[in-house]
Amino acid sequence: MKCKLELGNGKDILFWQDTWCMVRPLKEVFQDLFRFVDNGLGTVDNLWCQVRDEGEWRLNFRRNPYDWEVDSMRRLEGLLKDFSVLPDRSDSRTWVLDPKCGFSVRSCYRSLQANSQEEFPADSVWRSIPPSKVTFTMWAACLLKLPTIDSLKRRGIVLANRCEMCGVTEETCNHLFLHYKVASELWAFVAYSFNISWCIPQSVEQLLFMWPKVKLPAKGRKLWLMIPHAVIWTIWKTRNDVIFKGETRQFDKIILFFKGLIFHWSRSLDWASRYRFEDFVFSWESLLKSM
Secondary structure, rough: OOOOEOOOOOOOOEEOOOOOOOOOOHHHHOOHHHOOOOOOOOOOOHEEEEEOOOEOOOOOOOOOOHHHHHHHHHHHHHHOOOOOOOOOOOOEEEEEOOOOOOOOOHHHHHHHHHHOOOOOOOOHHOOOOOOHHHHHHHHHHHHOOOOHHHHHOOOOOOOOOOOOOOOOOOOOHHHHHOOOOOHHOOOOOHHHHOOOOOOOOOOHHHHHHHHOOOOOHHHHHHHHHHHHHHHHHHHHHHHHHHHHHOOOOOHHHHHHHHHHHHHHHHHOOHHHHHHHHHHHHHHHHHHHHHH
């Protein structure tokens, strides 16, 4: 945020959405609490109760916090003790990039130029071999823009957030593609196949940053660089088949689909032309050792 909000009467500041009491919006800092707020678009003054010369915060939630959410609730309450609404003063905004002179097109443009230099694993995302729909899905997964349930809720769609694949935790891109049981087993299969040891990263973006750094022979490397796209596409298609077609999750079928993708995508590689589909399915480890 390039504008710093100064709290006054709280009528023009959104309590959860705006950056007014921390360096980030409260909905990002307290994501666990934001999931069950009564009104995520309420202004600050709506949550402040003024009684004569004093006042207090009255946060509205749809339910009481669970045991694991109590610490977050206490941290939020402790944070709000340092802030109070000033009924006789209007909210104000300060242009952070130039507090003295205020907003200017020059300072805004320079800020946009600086932000455009942020790192993004473009070389790992936009690969030439996988189909364009797969690379686009990878790009969206990296930016957390796929229509997973948490993403749909951020867009205002009211849904119960539960991962349809595991039925245990909430569905997010990083959970779906990295940490959910079958996904982690698929990544473990890949690691075992290439005889490497690794820890699953926290996000798809971190995965794409580290993936090209693994040193492999030339033939194996070309195949290796296709693996993340094949895994992500396999999990995404499996997830959609479970939700929209009512299919069951069978790990053997998932592995077969994954190997089929690698086979079809590798047809453009010279060294892969001598291998048949059966080699990828039944002689996977021997095929990799030949590299």
